[in-house]
Amino acid sequence: IQFFHTQSDYQNKKVLITMGPTQEAMDPVRFISNHSSGKMGYALAKAFQARGAEVYVISGPISLNVDKSEFHWTDVKSAKEMYHAAHKLHGLMDICVFAAAVADYAPAEVAPEKIKKSEADLSLKMVKNVDIAFELGKLKHPGQLHVGFALETQNESENAKAKLDKKNFDLIVLNSMRETGAGFKVDTNKVHIYQSSGHSVSSEVDTKAKIAELILDQIKLVPIGV
Ligand code: CTP
Numbered sequence: 218i219q220f221f222h223t224q225s226d227y228q229n230k231k232v233l234i235t236m237g238p239t240q241e242a243m244d245p246v247r248f249i250s251n252h253s254s255g256k257m258g259y260a261l262a263k264a265f266q267a268r269g270a271e272v273y274v275i276s277g278p279i280s281l282n283v284d285k286s287e288f289h290w291t292d293v294k295s296a297k298e299m300y301h302a303a304h305k306l307h308g309l310m311d312i313c314v315f316a317a318a319v320a321d322y323a324p325a326e327v328a329p330e331k332i333k334k335s336e337a338d339l340s341l342k343m344v345k346n347v348d349i350a351f352e353l354g355k356l357k358h359p360g361q362l363h364v365g366f367a368l369e370t371q372n373e374s375e376n377a378k379a380k381l382d383k384k385n386f387d388l389i390v391l392n393s394m395r396e397t398g399a400g401f402k403v404d405t406n407k408v409h410i411y412q413s414s415g416h417s418v419s420s421e422v423d424t425k426a427k428i429a430e431l432i433l434d435q436i437k438l439v440p441i442g443v
């Protein structure tokens with residue numbers, strides 16, 4: 218007996234997904250990071266898997282209850298580590314989804330010992346991190362498809378479309394911060410999806426699992442795509 222997935226429309230596709238936050242160390246016991254839970258990225262990984270794809274996950278530190286054994290799974294901490302892991306797999310992939318909330322800056326130096334408190338205030342020099350999606354966007358090969366995410370608090374659609382162009386994405390998913398239920402940690406989301414072709418669509422507030430299905434359906438509309 219076969220348990221039927223009605224769709225296996227991503228059969229034979231290799232999909233890379235970056236997800237979660239990155240952690241940028243300042244000393245052996247402290248880091249700079251953000252509130253990304255990895256829930257949207259994990260929902261995408263499960264959706265691709267259920268629809269037949271071979272899924273390669275590169276995840277920053279998350280506290281979700283996940284079954285890593287279903288995927289080719291690489292754990293990383295910093296943006297630099299995530300970049301190296303993604304770069305290694307990139308050439309073999311049919312689809313790359315950049316769902317990670319990569320820290321834009323990292324402490325310029327990692328102190329070898331725990332930084333001791335002193336009477337003075339502390340200021341920390343930060344340097345720019347590698348932009349993983351941008352760098353791999355330059356290496357995108359014909360027939361390969363890149364999907365990005367954006368989170369904006371102002372000029373949402375203009376900024377999202379600018380990122381679509383700059384990073385050579387075929388499609389970008391804009392997270393609606395303003396709308397109910399959307400954002401970090403929660404299980405629901407509302408998104409607007411813009412394609413480089415000009416096509417766009419908006420979701421309702423829905424579960425991240427449903428949003429993931431919508432994103433997979435939209436990816437299939439990309440001309441060079443699946
Ligand atoms: N991204 C990435 N590497 C980075 C920063 C971002 O791969 N160092 C990817 C994200 O995974 C996402 C897209 O680029 O798919 C947009 O991320 P976002 O943080 O919204 O854009 P930035 O270019 O960092 O611009 P800003 O944070 O200033 O809005």
Ligand code: CA
Pocket residue numbers: 319320321
């Ligand atoms: Ca950023």
